[in-house]
Amino acid sequence: MSDPAMTTASKTGFRFEVWAPAILLLAALMIYVIIAVSTGQTQYLTASNLISILGRSIALGITAIGQTFAILVASIDLSVASLISATAVLASVIMNGDPAMILPAILAALALGGLVGLLNGLVIAKLEVNPLIATLGMSLIIQGCLSAVVSNFAGSVPVEFQLFAYGEIGGLPASLIFLLVLAIAAWVVLRFTKFGSDIYSVGGNKDAARFAGIQTDRVVVYAHIICSVLAAIAGLYLASRLRSGAPWIGSDGVYDLESIAVVVIGGTVLAGGRGGIWGTMAGMMIFSLIDSIFNVAGVDAFAKQVMRGVIIVAAVAFYAVRSKRMVA
Amino acid sequence: MNKNGVTPVIEMRGISKSFPGVRALNDVSFAVEPGEVHALVGENGAGKSTLIKILSGVYQPDAGQILLNGATKSFTHPVQSLKGGISVIYQEFSLLPERTVAQNIFLGREPTRRGIIDYAAMRAETRRVLDLFGAGTRVDPNAIVADLDVATQQMVEIAKAISLNAKVVVMDEPTAALNEAECEVLFETVDRLRERGTAIIYITHRMREVTRLANRVTVLKDGEVAAQFDHVPKPGDIVRAMVGRDIADFYAPFATENEIGAKVLSVRNGQNDRVSNINFDLSAGEILGFAGIQGAGRVALAMALFGEHPFTSGKVRLNGKTVAFTNPRDAIQAGIGLLPGDRKGEGLVLMQSVRDNGMLTARAFDTLLSSHKANQYADLASMDSLLDAMEVKASSYDQDIGNLSGGNQQKAIVARWLALKPKVLIFIEPTRGIDVNAKAGIYHLMRDLARGGAAVMMISSDLPEVIGAADRILVMRAGTIVDEFTHGATEHDIMLAATGETEVAA
């Protein structure tokens, strides 16, 4: 707009938050290249290697897309890790090597996800339980039920279903394409639909949204259902990848915490109402790059975990430190 | 129907409402017809906001009824009043700062085609609505609201009401944050709304706006209708109805010459990103009032002195010593106290007892591990007698302070500072949200403090209060001090200085 009056009314300028994920991604990529080159391991710089880096983060990416919905409505979901374990085991047990049971297994896993999301959402929206506590409690319940039933790899996944994790379409991993399609779908929902608009409104100012007639409770519940269903899909993916389900695969991957970290690094604020899917995708790529940097640099597994904790905190601090508000 | 045979769009009959400790409204009735501006005037705490919240369904009345187009309605949720065609523009905006102008205007009712939001239609309609009152060139439908200045944000709020086809628009002190030119734009907007047949309830305490805009006037005082005019009355008549009490008793007497002591505080060329060129002196025993419109920099000045948002340049001398506080704790240590204007948000620890609120600062300056019962400034017994002396009404001082009325809460915060005997005490909006009659107690308390040798700064948006309580008045505008008055100044003079106008219509 070239109207002179317009410039006095708005002080548009460089919006740091919008560009931060891209800057971080670029920085991570540069460090990766520098380390690969300086250690002479240029074989890590091929396109196929970069694709395989992403391939290791499919489950995290799927979960993080769901977590984005929860965080955008100013909620959070710490039950995704145990739900991933539960759905992986459930699907693997139902399939039990039989290709005919693939569809029922998928449906059962999705239904479990939907149910958990519904319960999370209702407890948070209707009983007004702090979302951290509600989903932590849910996580305990799921993990408890699961451990009561199985203690090791259970069931098995037929080869046909393993295509989900190992199949290729036009030279690209099918799962990567699936993730991309999922991200586009989530973007369309958030950007172009009434429901997406409601999510931002509820997360941005719940009272204003309610005064405008938005059914805020329903939006929160739906956001949680989406989050949990996507965690269930991540569980299906992991079952396919590991060829069987085990009750620890979710907690081993720290998917609860890492999905939150990915979303936050992607510029979605924990207070809700601001952020988006492409930031989350950038966050996921940053995380896989960091992992690869550790691999290329030959950091040992335990040290990697130590640094991962530090990086998560540093990532949140990166956004938070400039605010003048006090936090607790 | 009224005597003219026109059915009012909205009519409120015999509305009463009480809150714990306060009777907010008692038997209030009033009505608005299509195409008229009905001004609702009254002092702070007269019950205007409560009445509007009942109209919009935020509160339910204890007694009385609301008639919409002649039919009884009871709104239990703001959405219902919105659907009934009532749009309220609150003082605290209900916009989503991170969304665009168009998204805000269509919040909750976005036009969709097969589930997809029709952004083009939204933008077009937004532009049409903005053009309706000449804001089309000022506001870009795609601008993020957080990037807009306050006046423009307010236009977005008004545009939202227009696009809702509101039959009744309520404006709660809409000019509080506007400059002169912006006010004029707003007045023209109100005129256009009126021409379109919209009924407008216009809340203000500025006489000029009443005479400029109103068709009818209702004056509220202490939760009751003090006067109702079917024409535009003389400003004097309104003021008499608004105040309606003996001013001499209400405010404490001014300081006599020998009560004013030595210079305690002086500021020279104080400056930061919110205020500039601040110069003034403050003496022991005096109450120095700060007047100005919202956003003129008065609170920013207080927070700069208090170290919360410090001056970046300039010189502050406290008792002859140059000081530069970078946080409130240092300022308190040096003898400055501050009572925040947002009592609930910045003053009280609501879940703690009255006594704990009173002891807060005294404890903060004692060693961490010593007993919470006594320290060098106060002990539980002396705190109780301070609270007793101020006649704080509570069933017990162990009661949570959140359950007390505003006046009693404010006294507990005053007690907090009394225990520390500060040299300078800054009151921000000392009587906001306080029962009219409890205000007198606060004014006398301030005077007693000054007589006890403290220097008092009082920042208030309530002009009669500044005039009645302060010995000297500094007027701020656009972040700097523009004028000084001794007591005896009129509201007219001060408003003139505060708004920077050369002449005032009223």
Place this chain on the structure above:
Amino acid sequence: MTDQPLSSAEAPKKRALPHINPVYFLLAALIAAILLQNPNFAEPTGYMNFLKRAAPLAILAAGQVYVLVSGGFDLSVGSLITLVVVGSSMLTNNDPSATLWVIPVMLCIGLAVGLINGLVVCFLKVPSLIATLGMMITLTGVSFMWSGGSPRGYLPDTFRFFGRVNIMDIPVIRMLPVALIVLIVVGFALYWLMHRTNFGRMVHAIGDNPQAARLGGVPVNRVRILAFVVSSLSAVVTGILLGGFAGVSTDVGNGYELQAITAAVLGGAQLLGGRGSVPAAIAGALSLQAIFTLLNFLGLPQPVRQVVQGLILIIAVALAMYRRKRTGR
């Protein structure tokens, strides 16, 4: 004054019974239920062993209350417990005399962890939930690194003294676990600090309204950091006790952070700050332990504990919210 005619609305109906925290009734009911199931519980070996087993959680919960009341969460305590147990076994290296210096070293580690948690929250403005979760991941990694993944050996008996030993041949109660003595001493100290000092009142103030506390001169950052330090130190004490009756492994502390929060919430501590009590949190921990004991008597498998704990956590918070909405505060 208009305040006057209505001021009766502010006064309670009458000087009613002093308000008793419902957690004490819950605890009494649970103990009655245990007695019904197992009358032997009335014997000193019964209840003393119960108290001994509950002591670590009770101390942890009492420490967690500080962070909860200050408005935050401390999720790093479970991994700190693990670090204490694993680290002690590495440092003592089966030398009984090493206990003397290893315990102070562990307390210093706790101090450092609490300081870092507090500094990250106060100065990097990272919400405590994320900051302490990050600390949890980091400390777990440190435990693995230190022990090379599989911790070896035992803790010497001098170290296990605190958690395991019972002082026998005492009149009336016959036996007195050292862990109980530790609980009583630490519990009283934490009670005194929270409810009888300026520091405790300021922890309440910063959790209730940090901005009001700051404008009232409260050194908000100092108080908040100290609250995290108290929590971390209580986790170290818990780790020392657990080292006494659990073996050395990299998962001793798993899940303790949630149990501590559950116990504190059962004791009426308010999430996001402003309210909470040390004795009630200890009662909450005893209640949780009593529930686990009951589940054992009923022969329910271990994982059911988790389910029950999750349900208790959600129900306790939901009830607290419901009560607050009804009473309007």
